[in-house]
Structure formats: C-alpha cells, structure tokens
Amino acid sequence: MKKKMLAVTLILFIGLLFSGTIYYFIKNPALYSLSITFGTIFYHFAMRLAVGFLINNKFHNHIDYTLKWFKERDFEQKFYIWIQIKKWKKWVPVFNPKDYDLKNNSIAEIIQVTCQAEVVHEIIMILSFVPVIFSVWFGAAEVFLITSCAAFFIDSIFVVLQRYNRPRLMRLLKDKQLSNNL
Numbered sequence: 013m014k015k016k017m018l019a020v021t022l023i024l025f026i027g028l029l030f031s032g033t034i035y036y037f038i039k040n041p042a043l044y045s046l047s048i049t050f051g052t053i054f055y056h057f058a059m060r061l062a063v064g065f066l067i068n069n070k071f072h073n074h075i076d077y078t079l080k081w082f083k084e085r086d087f088e089q090k091f092y093i094w095i096q097i098k099k100w101k102k103w104v105p106v107f108n109p110k111d112y113d114l115k116n117n118s119i120a121e122i123i124q125v126t127c128q129a130e131v132v133h134e135i136i137m138i139l140s141f142v143p144v145i146f147s148v149w150f151g152a153a154e155v156f157l158i159t160s161c162a163a164f165f166i167d168s169i170f171v172v173l174q175r176y177n178r179p180r181l182m183r184l185l186k187d188k189q190l191s192n193n194l
Contacts, residue, residue, distance in 0.1 A: 024054035
C-alpha cells in the first residue's frame with residue numbers, strides 16, 4: 013500500500029505540474045479545473061504521507077495506550093453494530109500490514125500501533141479542511157468543501173477501525189497476561 017500511495021502522489025504531482033504549466037500558457041478553463049483537481053487531490057495524498065511519516069518517526073510505537081483518549085466509550089459498541097463494521101472492515105486497506113502481524117509483534121506493540129494510527133488519522137481529518145482556504149484564491153468553495161468532507165469521512169473510517177480493534181486486543185493482552193501468571 014505504501015508504494016501505491018507514493019506512486020499515486022507522484023502521478024498527481026506530475027499531473028498538477030503538467031496541467032498547471034499548460035494552463036499558464038493557454039488559459040483554458042478546463043485546464044484550470046483540472047489543475048485545481050490535481051492540486052487538491054495531491055494535497056490530500058501528500059499531507060497523509062507527511063503526517064504519517066512525521067508521527068511514525070516521532071512516536072514510533074511509544075504512544076501510551078492507557079491514556080483516557082484511547083479508552084473505549086460507552087456508545088461505541090452500539091455504534092459499531094449500527095454501522096455493521098464486521099461486514100466491511102476486511103475491505104479497508106492497511107498502509108503497513110507488518111505493523112499488525114502477531115507473528116512479528118507483541119500484542120502490546122500492536123495496541124500501540126492502533127493508537128498511533130488513530131492519532132495520525134485524527135490529525136489528517138483536521139488537516140483535510142485546509143484546502144477550503146484555497147477557495148479564497150481559486151473560487152469554487154463548494155468543491156473544496158465537498159472534497160474536504162469526503163477526505164474527512166474516509167479518514168474517520170480508519171479511526172473507527174482502530175477504536176474497534178483496540179478493545180479486542182486489550183482483552184487478548186489481559187487474557188495472555190492472566191494465563192502467564194497461572
């Protein structure tokens with residue numbers, strides 16, 4: 013997934029440069045729209061990669077999963093049933109599957125990875141609305157708002173998955189600790 017994200021980001025950047033350069037000389041409205049589209053989507057991809065890189069290098073599995081922020085809330089179980097998470101969770105891509113592999117990581121490490129991934133996606137959710145600012149210069153505020161809301165929603169799916177999986181991992185860790193003490 014990491015290679016695909018990098019490749020798509022590079023293609024978007026090239027598309028932005030190409031369409032922007034041609035628009036600069038031709039002033040075709042279609043190229044203007046295409047440039048804005050490439051630029052907005054490029055921002056969303058590049059920002060995700062940058063936030064993930066910065067957070068993962070800064071905290072590399074050192075987030076305290078016992079913090080209140082990461083605890084399961086009372087409403088969450090009902091919410092997971094309501095959104096039928098068990099039916100679609102297997103279709104959501106994982107950026108780095110090795111981080112969630114029980115063969116190479118302890119349960120505690122995977123729990124920390126879920127916290128780290130949650131924080132990354134929560135930051136991305138907030139930063140998804142930065143492109144709305146560009147509507148001041150480029151117009152079409154509705155388009156920037158719609159793409160920002162779509163990006164926000166997509167990242168909320170990843171937050172929900174981390175929050176859904178963590179309590180199960182916590183129970184697994186607790187059971188393992190209990191069996192080790194016997």
